[in-house]
């Protein structure tokens with residue numbers, strides 16, 4: 001049986017102020033259907049700002065589906081229907097008032113497989129700002145530099161920004177994708193198993209990076225790796241069969257879960 005993850009407050013501790021964070025994202029009684037299949041059932045979760053929230057649970061339980069509702073990526077899947085409400089900063093993101101493009105600028109996303117564009121490192125990061133109308137070379141240079149610095153990649157690539165993004169390592173590509181997401185100044189960063197295709201050292205770098213970024217951004221990550229959730233997150237949400245079984249501060253969830261199913265999952269009895 002795999003060792004039960006220990007949430008350690010020691011290396012990445014959170015202040016009292018952080019634990020009293022106001023919810024930035026409020027998900028209320030959310031149901032999601034793919035055609036006739038119900039993938040999310042009556043999900044209500046509050047996600048605090050400037051902290052890391054991890055979604056855990058066995059394969060197919062709805063983690064990625066819920067993540068994708070937060071920037072309306074599910075809109076692109078034909079036959080998808082939702083009921084309930086998701087508010088970001090108090091605004092219902094499924095109401096007619098919110099433009100999807102504006103929402104996606106505010107809610108960036110990084111995927112399992114690094115997916116840089118087949119363009120230079122510079123052009124990858126400058127892509128979003130250009131799309132949003134930034135034309136000045138000086139301003140673009142500044143955005144590229146600050147985004148690559150924020151993604152802890154600047155030192156490794158600053159001397160060859162014109163190189164193809166496809167020529168750097170997978171771990172560097174993933175940090176480039178994070179830089180690309182940060183370049184349009186999001187508030188929220190969604191990470192869908194962003195380290196599962198990476199080696200342990202690259203994984204550690206992304207985990208450390210997420211720790212730094214959480215001071216400025218709200219991070220929601222789907223992870224298959226309970227140890228990762230325990231290491232880096234402030235709050236953990238446990239899913240099973242499309243339902244949220246429970247969610248709480250990570251330390252509590254891993255040391256004193258309220259539900260027997262959570263206990264069984266975190267101690268490796270299934271999943």
Ligand SMILES: Nc1ncnc2c1ncn2[C@@H]1O[C@H](COP(=O)(O)OP(=O)(O)OP(=O)(O)O)[C@@H](O)[C@H]1O
Pocket residue numbers: 034037039057058059060061062063064065066077222224
């Ligand atoms: N586009 C789709 N059309 C129909 N069903 C889908 C679609 N995407 C996901 N599903 C189904 O919805 C359920 C939840 O899938 P989801 O990908 O959200 O789970 P997950 O917890 O993220 O799984 P994993 O950990 O394996 O990525 C699964 O039963 C899946 O088969």
